[in-house]
Amino acid sequence: MTQPLLTTKGLSRDFGGLRAVDKADFTLMPGEIRAIIGPNGAGKTTFVSLICGRILPSSGAIGFNGAEITALPAYRRVRLGIAYTFQVTSVFANLSAYDNVALSVQRTLTDGRSRGAVREGAMKALEQVGLADRAGTPAGQLAYGHQRLLEVAMGLALQPKLLILDEPTQGLSDGEIEGFVALIREIAREATVLIIEHNMPVVMQLAHRITVFDAGRIIAEGDPAEIRTNTQVQEAYLGAAHG
Template sequence: MAAMIEAKGLTRCFGGLRAVDGVDFTLESGEIHGLIGPNGAGKTTFVSLLSGRVPVQSGTIRLQGEDITQLPAHQRVRKGVAYTFQITSVYPRLSVFDNVALASQSHSAGNVAEGVAEALAKVGLTGLEQAIAGTLSYGHQRLLEVAMGLALKPLVLILDEPTQGLASGEIDGFKTLIRSLVPNTTILLIEHNMDVVMDLAHRITVLNFGQVLAIGTPTQIRQNRAVQEAYLGGDDAAG
């Protein structure tokens, strides 16, 4: 069976900077995969390549065996790759319902109201359908963003720093939510909160200077001396 996502030799340069430098990466179906690394390691650029927000300069990306390297972002969404951004990307003047409905309509000709209700129920926002998105707490806006991603019925949900700004109680709820999504949805989690990554991820990929430093289980990553020196033992960093 083909991996959910398989990337080979991905490279992306900005001027003289090799932000992503020959990265090989496999995302197995139904897993929660953590992506970590120091500030400037290339994490956000890498997931932007996977989602189609930034074009690949060399290398290939396959989704369940299908080559999607040249597909633009909106076509990858239709294929099942949803990416929620590092900063909340809700429409602040629209209602919670309308935010999720826009995502649902873009993906399916089915019953939009049912799709919205299902997505909001999964993230615990049932009852807030008519609230204006911009008036929600920061934590609720992050959950709304996840609901918008889920309304796309994705095969893969890429979450970029989803717990940034959340209170500890909200983080516990977020972890419960993510666990409830697998194995039906495969999760790629870019996260600077090591407790969250180590608690949730089945496997972790560590990037450093645009290259893969290590891949392994949370236990293997914790014990990896190169990772300790480059990241875990150093300054806490995101990006």
């Protein structure tokens, strides 16, 4: 039987008197595209921040690829294969698209391999997201949608086992969203994808399974058809999302 890639047990995070994530039990299998949905303030970004180590839990445990990672700092989790792209673009505006991605590649080369290896890794990631022809463009001069794709390339360059994307289609045009859906399906051949997304058509198209948060708790999980017909989800989120 296949072992889960990621598990959380009783994962909680308090900020003062507010419990942002409340006893989350979560299992993610290798090769899955999993979407996390829920209303604003439901705890989605806090939850993935706990997984990638940007913040540490108040209680509970996180396991990744058979290892206990609950207390590991973020950079060690990157080395284990967890890559995270932010809700707000975090590219280095003054560096070229290529240099942004090359910085990520260098983090994976622990044996001081050649500049050729860096170039090969960076160009492969840029090609995957369709930005190879803009490799020399300063990131700050790229259109917003291309900056989002550059972030995905920076994540891919880390050769992750798990790629976490937070609101990746925010600000993308319809045409760009279509390309993004195709890209994620391509990425999922080599990596597991965990995506926070408000665009429900994208979620329903892409996700194998969906996890729904509300007020810090996981209130439902299932495939798109199950989530679409779940009355608790409709009350907490889908109704609010459409009205």
